Amino acid sequence: MDNDTRHIFFSFFNEIGILAQLSRAAMEARLPKGLTLPHFSVINHLIRVRDGQTPLTLAKAFQVPKTTMTHTLNGLLDHGFVEMRPNPEDGRSKTVWLTDPGRRFREDAIRSIDPEIADLQKAIPAERVAALLPALAEIRVFMDAYRD
């Protein structure tokens, strides 16, 4: 393979990795101690998509092993941000539901991160970020499918 071509892809994934670290650090600096980006992301996902999903569905949505999702959900349970109910359609499974404190946690987190997003938006307009999304999603879909 061409050195330049390889370097483009390596640079891309390097930027991705650094951005992931930076965004995670930025988010967690604004969250109450003991809560991490995955905690927020799961709550946010339950709001945006809908609650009542199974742990495995959530693990797939975030591309993490199911053991990791178990751990994240346990943290949310400890804080009372979600509750588990049996899955009426499958006795092995559970469903995850938001609680009122969980919704408040999301609202507080969003309120405290909003100013930073506003600052970022001044430097990089939302339209420019939106323009990146299709390509990123395309790469993500390809890589996800490629794993098998």
Add this chain to the structure above:
Amino acid sequence: MDNDTRHIFFSFFNEIGILAQLSRAAMEARLPKGLTLPHFSVINHLIRVRDGQTPLTLAKAFQVPKTTMTHTLNGLLDHGFVEMRPNPEDGRSKTVWLTDPGRRFREDAIRSIDPEIADLQKAIPAERVAALLPALAEIRVFMDAYRD
């Protein structure tokens, strides 16, 4: 803040996070057991930029805490992929140098990941990925500077 605007940025960072996980998993599946993406990335960086850099310089380049870089470098030392020499310009500091096994490790890793990159390139041409780099770098630079 506008819900749609916020959602654009959240979606962006969500894609970033998932891509980081997928790329890391893909890379580590091809590396010898016990070696991680940061191990490879540091070696690759020492080749691309140049060796003889200090641990702190490397930590800043990858945006990780210096304790994390210490840990990563210890792993590379254990494998004999790098060696440390005192920094002649600063008695507190060290410099990191590649060894021949370290260079071989990089070559082997690249050889084994190249086919996957080639497949990815069929789906997403290198030019399209290259087109994303400036915006990603811009966002990364902004977020890096913003931390203070």
Add this chain to the structure above:
DNA sequence: ACTATATAGTTCGATATCGTACCAATAAGG
């Protein structure tokens, strides 16, 4: 129905990551 296989979730152990505290060497200010 019965056995074999697959799937959802947890437990457990290994390790990567990171913050705090610490040590040693440098730099800065008198």
Add this chain to the structure above:
DNA sequence: CCTTATTGGTACGATATCGAACTATATAGT
């Protein structure tokens, strides 16, 4: 010089992540 503050690196403890093995339930094939 001498004190104080800063900086490069490490040690240590806490926790996030993840693979392997396990349990319980569901599905498939006969």
